[in-house]
Amino acid sequence: MGKGKGELKMLFAVKLNDNETDSLVGKILEHYKSYSPPQSAVIPVLQEIQGKLGYIPRRAFEKVSTVLKVPSSHLYGVATFYHQFRLKLLGKxxxxxxxxxxxxxxxxxxxxxxxxxxxxxxxxxxxxxxxxxxxxxxxxxxxxxxxxxxxxxxxxxxxxxxxxxxxxxxxxxxxx
The missing domain is CATH 3.40.30.10 (Glutaredoxin)
Structure with missing residues (x-):
């Protein structure tokens, strides 16, 4: 993931509530629904979520799991395997x-x-x-x-x- 100026602004965004998270993740997933097989969209989806929020909230795993029909345990495994992904927002x-x-x-x-x-x-x-x-x-x-x-x-x-x-x-x- 690059470090463009627009991205850095997002890294310090406030945490979203559950409805806001669901809405944002839903919009991101719209672009990936047609991926075949659905697992091929896992990394790009996680990258885009993190690009918007600065991290991947737990709530996002549930929504991605449902839409892509990929077990949330698999998503968590991917997110913890690759060093690029964060499960907690960066500090100021x-x-x-x-x-x-x-x-x-x-x-x-x-x-x-x-x-x-x-x-x-x-x-x-x-x-x-x-x-x-x-x-x-x-x-x-x-x-x-x-x-x-x-x-x-x-x-x-x-x-x-x-x-x-x-x-x-x-x-x-x-x-x-």
Whole structure:
């Protein structure tokens, strides 16, 4: 899925209620009803839902399952197999942790652990309960001479020490 400017606006949309979700998913499914076999539409449908909402809500699985006649367990399996799909809305601010070799040696794991504790992230979760931050790990940001690196949105922070995390994130909490 690309990252066009129009798409980014959708990533921060508010969650829809059940009726709004059903309506949006129904409109998307209209374009895919004629796919044969119906399973061939699963990935494009999930991509389009996520493109509109920024994630795939649980409610969407029920509607897609009914229309495409594909078990919801299969849909969930596809959505959890492919890294591109999200089952939870992204936070307002995206924290990207570099896990490249230089950053790893420089202490990325410690920084990640501090972020998880400070943000009170639950196991297997990457977005805070208040929806303010999402933490993502990438292979390389491309600023190896500044290792270890984190990015918050488009702001790059180099030579990050664990003791700096609270101060860095305070800037984004105030801006909200």
């Amino acid at each position: 601010h995206i924290i990207t942790i570099c896990a490249g070799t230089a950053c790893h040696i420089g202490g990325t794991n410690t920084i990640r652990n501090v972020l998880v504790r400070y943000l009170k992230l639950k196991p297997m979760e990457d977005t805070t309960d208040d929806g303010l931050f999402t933490v993502q790990i990438v292979r390389c940001i491309g600023c190896c001479s500044l290792a270890p690196i984190i990015k918050v949105d488009e702001d790059v922070y180099g030579k990050v020490e664990p003791s700096q995390i609270m101060k860095i994130l305070a800037k984004y909490r105030r801006a909200t």
